[in-house]
Amino acid sequence: MNRKINFNAGPSALPLPALERAKEEFLDFAGSGMSVMEHSHRGKEYEAVHDEAIALLRELLGIPATHEVLFLQGGATQMFAQIPMNILDKGQTAQYLVNGAWGEKALGEAKAVASMFGASIAVDNYGEGEGKEKKYTRVPAPSDIKINPAASYCHIASNETIHGVQFNADGSRPFPETGVVPLIADMSSDFLWRPLDIGKFGLAYAGAQKNIGPSGVVVVVISKELVEKGRKDIPKIFQFRTHVENKSLYNTPSTFGIYMIRNVLSWLKGLGGLQKVEEANRKKGARLYGAIDANPQFYRSPVEKESRSLMNVVFRLPTPELEELFIAEAKKRGMVGLKGHRSVGGIRASIYNAASYEWVDTLAGFMEEFAKGK
Amino acid sequence: MNRKINFNAGPSALPLPALERAKEEFLDFAGSGMSVMEHSHRGKEYEAVHDEAIALLRELLGIPATHEVLFLQGGATQMFAQIPMNILDKGQTAQYLVNGAWGEKALGEAKAVASMFGASIAVDNYGEGEGKEKKYTRVPAPSDIKINPAASYCHIASNETIHGVQFNADGSRPFPETGVVPLIADMSSDFLWRPLDIGKFGLAYAGAQKNIGPSGVVVVVISKELVEKGRKDIPKIFQFRTHVENKSLYNTPSTFGIYMIRNVLSWLKGLGGLQKVEEANRKKGARLYGAIDANPQFYRSPVEKESRSLMNVVFRLPTPELEELFIAEAKKRGMVGLKGHRSVGGIRASIYNAASYEWVDTLAGFMEEFAKGK
Numbered sequence: 001m002n003r004k005i006n007f008n009a010g011p012s013a014l015p016l017p018a019l020e021r022a023k024e025e026f027l028d029f030a031g032s033g034m035s036v037m038e039h040s041h042r043g044k045e046y047e048a049v050h051d052e053a054i055a056l057l058r059e060l061l062g063i064p065a066t067h068e069v070l071f072l073q074g075g076a077t078q079m080f081a082q083i084p085m086n087i088l089d090k091g092q093t094a095q096y097l098v099n100g101a102w103g104e105k106a107l108g109e110a111k112a113v114a115s116m117f118g119a120s121i122a123v124d125n126y127g128e129g130e131g132k133e134k135k136y137t138r139v140p141a142p143s144d145i146k147i148n149p150a151a152s153y154c155h156i157a158s159n160e161t162i163h164g165v166q167f168n169a170d171g172s173r174p175f176p177e178t179g180v181v182p183l184i185a186d187m188s189s190d191f192l193w194r195p196l197d198i199g200k201f202g203l204a205y206a207g208a209q210k211n212i213g214p215s216g217v218v219v220v221v222i223s224k225e226l227v228e229k230g231r232k233d234i235p236k237i238f239q240f241r242t243h244v245e246n247k248s249l250y251n252t253p254s255t256f257g258i259y260m261i262r263n264v265l266s267w268l269k270g271l272g273g274l275q276k277v278e279e280a281n282r283k284k285g286a287r288l289y290g291a292i293d294a295n296p297q298f299y300r301s302p303v304e305k306e307s308r309s310l311m312n313v314v315f316r317l318p319t320p321e322l323e324e325l326f327i328a329e330a331k332k333r334g335m336v337g338l339k340g341h342r343s344v345g346g347i348r349a350s351i352y353n354a355a356s357y358e359w360v361d362t363l364a365g366f367m368e369e370f371a372k373g374k
Numbered sequence: 375m376n377r378k379i380n381f382n383a384g385p386s387a388l389p390l391p392a393l394e395r396a397k398e399e400f401l402d403f404a405g406s407g408m409s410v411m412e413h414s415h416r417g418k419e420y421e422a423v424h425d426e427a428i429a430l431l432r433e434l435l436g437i438p439a440t441h442e443v444l445f446l447q448g449g450a451t452q453m454f455a456q457i458p459m460n461i462l463d464k465g466q467t468a469q470y471l472v473n474g475a476w477g478e479k480a481l482g483e484a485k486a487v488a489s490m491f492g493a494s495i496a497v498d499n500y501g502e503g504e505g506k507e508k509k510y511t512r513v514p515a516p517s518d519i520k521i522n523p524a525a526s527y528c529h530i531a532s533n534e535t536i537h538g539v540q541f542n543a544d545g546s547r548p549f550p551e552t553g554v555v556p557l558i559a560d561m562s563s564d565f566l567w568r569p570l571d572i573g574k575f576g577l578a579y580a581g582a583q584k585n586i587g588p589s590g591v592v593v594v595v596i597s598k599e600l601v602e603k604g605r606k607d608i609p610k611i612f613q614f615r616t617h618v619e620n621k622s623l624y625n626t627p628s629t630f631g632i633y634m635i636r637n638v639l640s641w642l643k644g645l646g647g648l649q650k651v652e653e654a655n656r657k658k659g660a661r662l663y664g665a666i667d668a669n670p671q672f673y674r675s676p677v678e679k680e681s682r683s684l685m686n687v688v689f690r691l692p693t694p695e696l697e698e699l700f701i702a703e704a705k706k707r708g709m710v711g712l713k714g715h716r717s718v719g720g721i722r723a724s725i726y727n728a729a730s731y732e733w734v735d736t737l738a739g740f741m742e743e744f745a746k747g748k
Contacts, residue, residue, distance in 0.1 A: 003408070004406065004407035008413070008414050008417075010414075011414060011629055012412065014409065014411065014412055019401055019409055023400040026393065026396065026397040026400060027377075028377075032378065033378035034387070034710075037634075038386065038387050038388055040382050040383070040384075040385060041589065073447040073448045073449070073452070073590060075625045075626055077625035078611050078625070080611065081609030081610075081612065085609075108610070109611065112607070112609045116490075116607065214411040214629065214630050215629050216447060216590045216626075216628025216629070216630070233486070233489065233490065234490065235459075235487060236483060237452050237455050250451070251451035251452070252385065252451075252583055253589065254447075254589055254628060254631065255588065256631070257590055257628065257630070260411075337414065
C-alpha cells in the first residue's frame, strides 16, 4: 500500500499501529468469534476495552481524582450547547473569550441556551475587523484578559484549528488564570499532544477526530464539582451527572469509536507518554515554521509568533494561484489535506500526533524546493 | 475463525459480508492510501459514501420526496429529548402510547422537555400493574387507541426490545391511525427488516446498532413539514432543520459508522430488497415461536400472540435455574446473547437481519433437545 501523507484537520491521520491492530482483529475480537462492534456494550469483553480507555487516558494525562472522564456523542459542537445547558442558571452570566471560528460557534450556542434559560453571556473578542470579515491572528496575552469573578464559567477554544492560533504554545500566552471561576476549554485540536495540568480546568472537552480516534466520540474531562452543580431540570441524556453515574454507558456509546481510542491511547503509552510526544511535536513544529520563516519573501504566517499553533500550521503564498499549484504539486508527491479552511483560504498542515517527523520533513523539503522553483 | 451465533439485542451481529468488506479496505479505502476514517468528512471520497448510504436507504424503504433522511449522533435515547425540543411548543400537548421500557424512557425525557417549555404530555399506558413492577405483554389494538386530535404528535416505540412486543407483526395490531396528528416512532429494533409505508410517519428514528450498523449513529426519517415546524429558539445542533440544510454534515458525523451503514445497506440491496428480507425474517420467527409453542409444558412466551415481536423473541423456562442452565449450555454450542434483559429476566433471542435462518434453526433445535433432556 502507498500510504498517503495526511495533513487533514480532522478527521485526520490515525497512528498506523492503532489501525493495524483494529484490522487484525476486526472480525474476531480477542478470540471472541465476533467483531468488537458486535459485542454488547454491557458485556465483559467490551467493558474491558471501555475501562482500559478510561484508565489509559487518566494515566497519560495524570487526571486527578477530582475529575471524571466521559466518552459522549455529538462532538465538541454538541458540547457548545450541552455545557451551558448544564451549568448556566437563570440570571447567571458566562464569559466567552473568542479568538477564532470555533470560539464563535461555541458562543452562538451558549447565547441560544442563555436566552432559553434567562441567563446572559459576556464576550471578549480578540479578532480584528467586523462580523464575518473578522480576522483572528492571536490568542490573548495575560494582560489582555480580565476575568469577571461573578461569571459561572469562562470559556476558551484553546487551539483554533481554522486560524492556527493556540494558547500556551511557547509559554508566553498561557491558559487564562481564572481564579475561582471554572475554566472551560474546547481542546479538540489541543488534546493529548503534550502533558497538561488538567486539574486547572473545570471542564476540558475534545472531539476525538484529531488526536484521539475516529469521529463520533467527544472526550469530556470534568470536575466533580461542576457535575454536582449541574442543573437537574434538563433531559437526563444532557446531564453530565447521568453519564458520570453510568460510566458513559447510560445510552449505547460508539463502542467501535471508543475501541479505536483505546488503540490510540495504548500506542501513545507505548511511545513513552506525553512528555516524549511533546518533544516530537515541538521538533515537527520547529521544522515546519522554520521552512516558513526561512523564505519570508515567499511564505507568510498570518499568525502572531507567540500564538502560533503547533497542531495546525497555517501559511500563505504570494498569490492564491500559487497556493493552488502548491496543493496540486504536493498531492502528486502523496501529500493530502493541505488546503486551508474554505473560510480563510491559504495552506494548512495539521500535524497531530499521528503525523510523523518524516511527513513534516517531506513537506518542509517540498516547501523549500517549491519556493526555489518560482 | 469460529464465528459465534450472536443473538445480542444491540449492539448485535452484523452481516459478515459487510464486515469483511470493511476489513479488506480498512487501511486503504478505495485505493486512497488512507483508512476511510482518516478522510475528511468534507472530502469527495467520504462524501460519496455518505451520499450512497442516503440513496440506498431511500431506495430500500421507498422514502418519498416529502421526507428527509438524517444520520445523527446520540442514539434513540437522545432523540427522546431532541424530538420534543423541536416539536413541542408552549401550551401544547404530545400524546405518548407506552407499551414497554423504551416507551417509558421516551416519555420521561418528553416530560422533562415539556416542563422546560411549559407544555404537557398525555400518556396512555398499556402495561399491567404499577410503577417498576409494570408488565408489558402487548401493543394496543386499534380499538384500544384514542388519538387526541389536538396533540402536536403521537409517539410510540414500535418494537419493544426488552419486552418483545411489536406493532404490526401479524397484521392485527397495525400502527396507530393518527389522522392529522403526526405519528412519531422509535423504530430502533423495528427498522429495515421489512417494507414499510414510511410516508405514514411524521418521524421515524432508529439507533443503528440493531439492523443498520454499529452503535453511534441514529437514523432519522422526518417529514419536511415537521422540519419546517421545528422551533428556532433552541441551539442549532438540536434543530433538525440544521442537519437537513447541511445533509447531516453540520458537525462531523460518525464517518466510520455511516460507512458501515453503507456496507450493510448495500448487502441488503444485494439480498433483493426488503420484501425478500421480510420473507426470511418471517421464516425465522415461525421456526423459533414454533419451538416455543411445541413445548408448552417447558417453554412459555409471556407475550400476547398478536403482539409477538419478530425481532426480539422472549420466552421463559419453568424456573430461573433452568434458564441459567439453558444459557450456559447454549454458550457451549457457540450461541451467545440469549440472556433476557436484567429488568425482566428469562431468555431473549434477538434475530435481526444478520441472524441467519441457520442460526435460528440451531437455536430451535437446541431448544427441542434441551426440553427433552429435562
